[in-house]
Amino acid sequence: MSELEIRGLRVTFDGFTAVDGVDLDVAPGDLRFLIGPNGAGKTTLVDAVTGLVKAEGSAKFGGAELLGRPVHRIARSGIGRTFQTATVFEELTVLQNLDIAAGAGRSMWTMLRRRKDVPEAVAQAMETVGLTDLADSPAGTLAHGQKQWLEIGMLLVQDVKLLLLDEPVAGMSHDERQATGELLQRISEERTVVVIEHDMDFMRSFARSVSVLHAGKVLSEGTVAQVQADPKVQEVYLGHVEDTAVVQEA
Amino acid sequence: MNVLKGRSARAWAGFAGAAVVLFAIAPLALSDFRLGLLAKYLCTAMVAVGICLAWGRGGLLTLGQGVFFGLGGYAMAMHLKIADAGPGNLPDFMQLYGTATELPWWWKPFENPLFALAATVLLPMAVAALLGLFIFRRRVKGAYFAILSQALAAALAIWLVGQQATTGGTNGLTDIQGFFGYSLDDPVNQRLVYFVIAAALLLLMAIARQLINSRYGELLVAVRDSEERVRFLGYDPANVKLVAYVVAAGMAGLAGALFVPAVGIISPALIGIVPSIEFVIGAAVGGRASLVGAVLGAVAVAWAKTALSEEFPAAWTYFQGLLFIVALAFLPGGLASLAVLVRRRRKASPAQQTAAVPLGEAA
Numbered sequence: 001m002s003e004l005e006i007r008g009l010r011v012t013f014d015g016f017t018a019v020d021g022v023d024l025d026v027a028p029g030d031l032r033f034l035i036g037p038n039g040a041g042k043t044t045l046v047d048a049v050t051g052l053v054k055a056e057g058s059a060k061f062g063g064a065e066l067l068g069r070p071v072h073r074i075a076r077s078g079i080g081r082t083f084q085t086a087t088v089f090e091e092l093t094v095l096q097n098l099d100i101a102a103g104a105g106r107s108m109w110t111m112l113r114r115r116k117d118v119p120e121a122v123a124q125a126m127e128t129v130g131l132t133d134l135a136d137s138p139a140g141t142l143a144h145g146q147k148q149w150l151e152i153g154m155l156l157v158q159d160v161k162l163l164l165l166d167e168p169v170a171g172m173s174h175d176e177r178q179a180t181g182e183l184l185q186r187i188s189e190e191r192t193v194v195v196i197e198h199d200m201d202f203m204r205s206f207a208r209s210v211s212v213l214h215a216g217k218v219l220s221e222g223t224v225a226q227v228q229a230d231p232k233v234q235e236v237y238l239g240h241v242e243d244t245a246v247v248q249e250a
Numbered sequence: 251m252n253v254l255k256g257r258s259a260r261a262w263a264g265f266a267g268a269a270v271v272l273f274a275i276a277p278l279a280l281s282d283f284r285l286g287l288l289a290k291y292l293c294t295a296m297v298a299v300g301i302c303l304a305w306g307r308g309g310l311l312t313l314g315q316g317v318f319f320g321l322g323g324y325a326m327a328m329h330l331k332i333a334d335a336g337p338g339n340l341p342d343f344m345q346l347y348g349t350a351t352e353l354p355w356w357w358k359p360f361e362n363p364l365f366a367l368a369a370t371v372l373l374p375m376a377v378a379a380l381l382g383l384f385i386f387r388r389r390v391k392g393a394y395f396a397i398l399s400q401a402l403a404a405a406l407a408i409w410l411v412g413q414q415a416t417t418g419g420t421n422g423l424t425d426i427q428g429f430f431g432y433s434l435d436d437p438v439n440q441r442l443v444y445f446v447i448a449a450a451l452l453l454l455m456a457i458a459r460q461l462i463n464s465r466y467g468e469l470l471v472a473v474r475d476s477e478e479r480v481r482f483l484g485y486d487p488a489n490v491k492l493v494a495y496v497v498a499a500g501m502a503g504l505a506g507a508l509f510v511p512a513v514g515i516i517s518p519a520l521i522g523i524v525p526s527i528e529f530v531i532g533a534a535v536g537g538r539a540s541l542v543g544a545v546l547g548a549v550a551v552a553w554a555k556t557a558l559s560e561e562f563p564a565a566w567t568y569f570q571g572l573l574f575i576v577a578l579a580f581l582p583g584g585l586a587s588l589a590v591l592v593r594r595r596r597k598a599s600p601a602q603q604t605a606a607v608p609l610g611e612a613a
Contacts, residue, residue, distance in 0.1 A: 050482065070486075071481045071482060072481050072482075072483075072484050072485055072486045075481070075482050075483060075484035076484040080482065080483075081482060087476055087478075087479045088479075089471065089472045089475050089476060089479070090475060091471060091475055092468060092471060092472060092475075096468050096472075097472075099465065099468070100465075100468060100469055100472050100480075100483065101483050103465060103469070104483055104484030104485050105484075106465065110465065111464065111465050111466040111469070112460070112461070112464050112465075112466055113464055113465065114460075114463050114464055114465070115465055115468075154483070158483060158484065
């Protein structure tokens with residue numbers, strides 16, 4: 001399995017530096033949470049790694065440089081992501097969504113024919129994310145949480161080695177969060193998972209390691225306990241007791 | 251699986267029904283003159299099949315299909331003009347307007363019937379592939395794509411008008427007499443041309459149906475609805491759109507080629523901005539995402555144009571514009587979406603009735 005290795009990553013938009021020299025290593029099989037206040041540069045970091053925005057520095061996955069390559073090539077090299085708002089193909093069914101996600105390597109001949117049965121990987125992914133019963137429902141009719149599961153299922157059939165998830169439990173009920181967290185733990189046994197998250201309870205329950213971003217830089221890194229004990233983190237993020245309470249209530 | 255079988259059985263029945271109408275009922279019921287008009291409408295419908303694929307499924311608002319219709323039409327007409335003139339002679343309009351004593355170099359390959367026939371489809375496809383590579387790689391989309399494709403239609407028409415000595419200018423290539431050795435004055439041969447067109451339309455519909463139902467068709471819809479997301483799944487959306495654009499261009503080219511023997515003329519006025527928009531209106535009114543809807547819409551609008559412009563020549567253009575706006579604003583799925591709605595109602599109504607009973611009791 002391969003490792004994500006980010007060195008001196010910088011992203012600037014018209015003079016504003018959103019990511020300012022980030023170094024980050026995520027080992028294979030890790031379940032890493034990226035936390036930090038709004039505007040810390042978490043999503044921009046993921047955007048840079050997946051080719052959506054231009055960046056300086058270096059981001060390697062399994063030794064291969066990612067920066068400067070087109071989005072679809074990066075995706076094909078085994079890196080998948082989700083977005084803050086679940087983006088699935090609303091007019092296509094759950095099965096069609098997953099089948100498309102599974103098919104980037106298909107030959108012309110396969111593409112031009114009709115799908116005769118459900119591919120093994122697709123059936124497995126539907127089972128894993130619990131959407132088998134909804135296989136023929138249009139994705140647009142799914143509940144919010146189900147859409148996010150479908151997105152994770154799409155990453156599974158895409159057979160990515162690195163999953164970058166942007167707030168995967170936003171808007172989910174407590175039970176759904178629990179189920180998603182357990183799912184992510186299972187997935188991370190075979191793959192590397194990076195999660196951007198605001199929900200501190202969720203982070204404490206499921207993170208294997210945590211990186212705290214602040215103003216475009218990595219402020220602290222380590223286990224949940226180490227990060228929480230870090231005075232720098234307490235000052236900018238977790239320190240104000242009132243703020244933490246607000247985050248937890250929300 | 252049963253749903254799939256039901257769908258394909260319905261499609262076969264539909265094709266069989268369409269074949270009976272086109273090959274038996276229409277030739278028996280219509281006069282030679284009306285059958286000739288129908289042949290012309292069916293050519294418009296062939297363009298609509300491509301528009302259904304590119305616009306309805308792929309979201310590419312192709313406002314310039316006249317370019318490909320024209321390329322196919324001119325490729326066919328050039329060969330027929332050379333054949334009409336006979337070996338060693340120049341086509342009539344060149345003798346009238348031109349100073350040349352022999353065929354221009356780019357006319358020469360069209361002397362060969364096989365080259366000309368292949369060119370009617372392959373030339374539009376090649377041009378579309380070149381344009382598409384440029385357009386889709388640069389991520390030109392939406393309204394910009396529509397405007398660009400329309401500008402191309404205007405450019406081709408203007409260029410043709412300027413080349414009177416070699417393209418016939420504003421008049422176009424007119425007065426075409428023969429079609430691969432058959433005289434087009436003979437009503438029997440006109441009928442033959444009609445049958446060729448009807449068969450070609452059914453063939454194009456079958457090809458489009460296969461593409462729409464294939465995995466590629468699903469991917470095309472995905473690109474239409476969320477191009478960025480598709481890119482993150484490892485596909486290059488530019489290639490996906492390119493295929494639909496090129497296939498639609500080939501279909502428009504074949505339509506243009508068969509339009510020439512059916513009507514006897516191809517001219518800049520038949521391929522410029524106005525006809526390019528008319529191709530799209532038919533598909534929009536009938537239902538751009540539905541193959542049958544787009545085809546019937548194209549035939550209906552072309553028929554309405556003949557019928558209404560005879561009565562109210564000045565009002566037709568306004569009526570047509572209004573039709574387009576009303577269809578896009580109030581019925582984006584076209585008339586086909588009404589049919590789907592009715593079918594769903596009918597299916598849903600028994601369930602609704604049973605569900606309504608307890609609700610009524612509770613009230």
